[in-house]
Amino acid sequence: MADTIMKAAREGRVTDEMREVAKAEGLEPEKVRFLIAEGRVALLRNVKRSGRVRLVAVGEAMFSKVNANIGTSGTVVDVEAERRKARIAVEYGADTVMDLSMGGDLDEIRMMIMREAEPLPLGTVPTYQAWVEGLRRYGGLGIPSDWFIKIVERQLRQGVDYMTIHAALSRELAEKAVRSRRVIPITSRGGALLAAWMLENGEENPYRSHWSYLLELFAEYDAVISVGDSLRPGSIFDQHDELQVAELVEAARLVRSAREAGVQVIVEGPGHMTLDQIAANVRLEKQLTGGAPYYVLGPLPTDAAMGYDHIALAIGGALALWAGADYLCYVTPAEHLSLPTPEQVKEGIIAARIAAHAADLAKYGARAAGRDAAVSWARARLDWKTMLDHAFDPRGAARIHAQYGLRTRACDMCGQYCACLVLGKHMRGRGEPEPEELTRRILGSTLLP
Numbered sequence: 520m521a522d523t524i525m526k527a528a529r530e531g532r533v534t535d536e537m538r539e540v541a542k543a544e545g546l547e548p549e550k551v552r553f554l555i556a557e558g559r560v561a562l563l564r565n566v567k568r569s570g571r572v573r574l575v576a577v578g579e580a581m582f583s584k585v586n587a588n589i590g591t592s593g594t595v596v597d598v599e600a601e602r603r604k605a606r607i608a609v610e611y612g613a614d615t616v617m618d619l620s621m622g623g624d625l626d627e628i629r630m631m632i633m634r635e636a637e638p639l640p641l642g643t644v645p646t647y648q649a650w651v652e653g654l655r656r657y658g659g660l661g662i663p664s665d666w667f668i669k670i671v672e673r674q675l676r677q678g679v680d681y682m683t684i685h686a687a688l689s690r691e692l693a694e695k696a697v698r699s700r701r702v703i704p705i706t707s708r709g710g711a712l713l714a715a716w717m718l719e720n721g722e723e724n725p726y727r728s729h730w731s732y733l734l735e736l737f738a739e740y741d742a743v744i745s746v747g748d749s750l751r752p753g754s755i756f757d758q759h760d761e762l763q764v765a766e767l768v769e770a771a772r773l774v775r776s777a778r779e780a781g782v783q784v785i786v787e788g789p790g791h792m793t794l795d796q797i798a799a800n801v802r803l804e805k806q807l808t809g810g811a812p813y814y815v816l817g818p819l820p821t822d823a824a825m826g827y828d829h830i831a832l833a834i835g836g837a838l839a840l841w842a843g844a845d846y847l848c849y850v851t852p853a854e855h856l857s858l859p860t861p862e863q864v865k866e867g868i869i870a871a872r873i874a875a876h877a878a879d880l881a882k883y884g885a886r887a888a889g890r891d892a893a894v895s896w897a898r899a900r901l902d903w904k905t906m907l908d909h910a911f912d913p914r915g916a917a918r919i920h921a922q923y924g925l926r927t928r929a930c931d932m933c934g935q936y937c938a939c940l941v942l943g944k945h946m947r948g949r950g951e952p953e954p955e956e957l958t959r960r961i962l963g964s965t966l967l968p
């Protein structure tokens with residue numbers, strides 16, 4: 520086994536990285552080591568960028584993490600807009616960024632996003648570049664199987680920290696999917712491209728044919744494989760069908776072999792899914808994969824939230840994270856409609872961060888409640904500076920607060936009739952609980968003192 524962080528963890532070595540993660544997460548280093556050794560936590564990083572990238576741990580007992588997808592499309596290539604999106608991802612608190620570019624000079628755009636988004640780990644879907652450049656180079660779909668692997672190698676050399684590898688989609692499953700009675704047979708872009716390549720060439724998925732070599736590559740860079748979910752439902756009417764479950768079983772098999780090779784791996788899922796199915800889906804993923812970190816795309820609990828899909832994502836995502844998922848891929852208001860603008864990227868990040876924070880409060884209680892303790896007590900005191908400083912979007916919140924001119928110490932919702940103003944003199948001297956005391960109050964007890 521290559522000398523990866525998973526190998527160190529299995530040998531009982533607590534590394535500096537594990538100590539750093541433990542500090543950020545409020546846990547004991549030994550616990551972090553144990554969870555990495557078990558494959559229940561993954562550190563999203565490529566050794567080539569050690570020291571430049573923040574250590575982001577996803578998985579059991581870790582705070583929920585949020586990813587922002589950015590990048591050009593085949594039809595809209597605005598490099599400056601992508602630069603702004605990368606900066607927004609850092610400013611508004613995304614934990615990671617994925618470059619999903621398919622238009623323009625893909626290597627140049629990726630290196631720009633990597634620089635602008637530092638210190639956030641960067642992920643990619645290498646199938647996109649393999650497809651775009653493969654078509655150009657080979658003049659059509661006769662792209663050789665090993666071309667897909669060469670692109671992975673190139674991106675690992677560039678320092679990409681984790682990649683979606685759609686290896687759970689076999690040729691047999693792709694054939695079944697396109698003949699199925701699903702509303703949308705394959706909604707995943709990478710999955711659809713690979714399925715088209717397999718059906719056209721009559722060959723097995725390149726990532727499956729070269730899986731052992733891929734594991735060697737990821738071990739060499741100690742980077743992370745995110746097992747793609749090509750067959751996630753693109754409609755609630757396709758949820759938890761035979762195809763989705765069959766791909767998850769296959770993903771679990773890949774997780775086992777990656778762990779044997781000392782490669783950190785996470786699993787993607789579950790697409791469009793109604794609220795009643797989400798907790799069962801998370802439990803199934805954890806049960807089948809032995810607790811592999813679950814990276815949720817969606818879940819979108821309705822197909823019909825166009826223009827507001829970031830809100831649908833926040834609803835489904837909060838439930839999934841609370842049920843045990845670990846890592847949430849944001850959705851913007853432009854989902855299902857267009858490539859997002861920088862402003863829509865910001866809205867998507869904020870919605871996903873609120874979902875993640877709400878789930879962490881329910882999962883971890885006091886460990887996650889510092890922000891709420893500060894805001895709640897400041898609200899009772901009408902301390903606007905502290906409140907606004909702790910907002911997910913401080914400038915946006917300040918703008919709304921001042922929108923009618925502020926003629927009292929309260930806000931303009933109630934003005935001079937504000938409850939905290941009216942009762943102010945009677946509340947004086949009642950003793951202010953410290954934030955620590957407030958956080959203790961949600962440690963499993965709802966009884967107020």
Ligand code: SF4
Nearest residue numbers: 929930932933937938
């Ligand atoms: S004015 Fe009304 S809404 Fe505003 S802080 Fe006071 S009670 Fe709350």
